[in-house]
Amino acid sequence: MTGLPAMERILGIDPGSRITGYGVIEVDRGQLRFITCGTIVTDRKHPFAHRLNEIFDGVNEVIQLHQPAVAAVEDVFLATNPRSALKLGHARGAAVVAAMQNGLAVHDYSPRRVKQAVAGYGQAEKNQVQHMVRVLLGLSASPSVDAADALAVAICHANQFRVTK
Amino acid sequence: MTGLPAMERILGIDPGSRITGYGVIEVDRGQLRFITCGTIVTDRKHPFAHRLNEIFDGVNEVIQLHQPAVAAVEDVFLATNPRSALKLGHARGAAVVAAMQNGLAVHDYSPRRVKQAVAGYGQAEKNQVQHMVRVLLGLSASPSVDAADALAVAICHANQFRVTK
Numbered sequence: 138m139t140g141l142p143a144m145e146r147i148l149g150i151d152p153g154s155r156i157t158g159y160g161v162i163e164v165d166r167g168q169l170r171f172i173t174c175g176t177i178v179t180d181r182k183h184p185f186a187h188r189l190n191e192i193f194d195g196v197n198e199v200i201q202l203h204q205p206a207v208a209a210v211e212d213v214f215l216a217t218n219p220r221s222a223l224k225l226g227h228a229r230g231a232a233v234v235a236a237m238q239n240g241l242a243v244h245d246y247s248p249r250r251v252k253q254a255v256a257g258y259g260q261a262e263k264n265q266v267q268h269m270v271r272v273l274l275g276l277s278a279s280p281s282v283d284a285a286d287a288l289a290v291a292i293c294h295a296n297q298f299r300v301t302k
Numbered sequence: 303m304t305g306l307p308a309m310e311r312i313l314g315i316d317p318g319s320r321i322t323g324y325g326v327i328e329v330d331r332g333q334l335r336f337i338t339c340g341t342i343v344t345d346r347k348h349p350f351a352h353r354l355n356e357i358f359d360g361v362n363e364v365i366q367l368h369q370p371a372v373a374a375v376e377d378v379f380l381a382t383n384p385r386s387a388l389k390l391g392h393a394r395g396a397a398v399v400a401a402m403q404n405g406l407a408v409h410d411y412s413p414r415r416v417k418q419a420v421a422g423y424g425q426a427e428k429n430q431v432q433h434m435v436r437v438l439l440g441l442s443a444s445p446s447v448d449a450a451d452a453l454a455v456a457i458c459h460a461n462q463f464r465v466t467k
Contacts, residue, residue, distance in 0.1 A: 184408075185398075185410075186398050186401070186402055186408035186410075187402070189395055189398050189399050189402065190398075190399055190402035190403065192399075193399045193402070193403065213388065217384060218384065219382060219383065219384050219386075219387035220387070221384075222384040222385070222387040222388040222391065223378065223387040223388070223390065223391040223394075224391065225388065225391065226387065226388040226389065226390065226391020226392045226393075226394075226395060227391045227392070227394055227395035227398070228391075228395065229388075229391075229392055229395070230354050230391060230392035230393065230394070230395030230396045230399070231395045231396070231398075231399045233351050233354050233355075233392070233396075234354050234355055234358045234395070234396045234399055234400075235399075236351070237351055237352070237354065237355035237358070238355065238358065243349075243351035245350075245351075
């Protein structure tokens, strides 16, 4: 465990073919600071290749604007349907490649681990995650579900290094 | 059906997380001409995000070198295992985004349709596809299975426009 630099920006990503959540936080000597969050929404009417490109462009833009050093990406829900898994894989691949192309280190976290990190319980509900993200980052309002999930992945990554083992 | 321009280069891609085949052909007034083919092989020992990036970089390099105008991408085999489907989806997403980022139009073709196009039979075996690709492009030797599949997708795309319906 080498620890984080004194100050580092972490990009959290919750990928999806329809909605990809993103959130950037800064870890400054162990303190978490909110930088930005939002969603990349793709149009179902566009060809799938275009939607993947929109995800790549969206993640790329967030990185260019906010200059995070690392990306923490939520593992997608393992659908029982191979067709859904295939689609989700495409979306996640587009997001991961956008981070890699910008030279970010990419870390994966399971949904269970993310929930555990922010809510202390691996089976926590979406609204618990939203609430805890708001509390942990001192936000005046709750981010959307997808943006909150992305911020939660970023917090999960930060906690790997903040917590003394 | 608007037809292809008098001369156009087509990039065929057969994506996979381990081996991605690629092939470039030129259609010159209805005649097919072989330009290049090969494989992008990722190292199983590398983290998955790195392997996706290698696929993106590999496809990007082929496009930069050979300047195709369109990409024809084989739909991946729909694995019955959601975990395999997810992995293949990531790889295909990385390849598609590399094409889109270079401004190529991206077209999808099912394996059945590709086999039908080159071998006249949707259930054709791998070695039949290899053989027919060799014949159709007048090659002196058979390309590898993955490169042949990629060339077959490119030929399949070309045939959409060459054949009078």
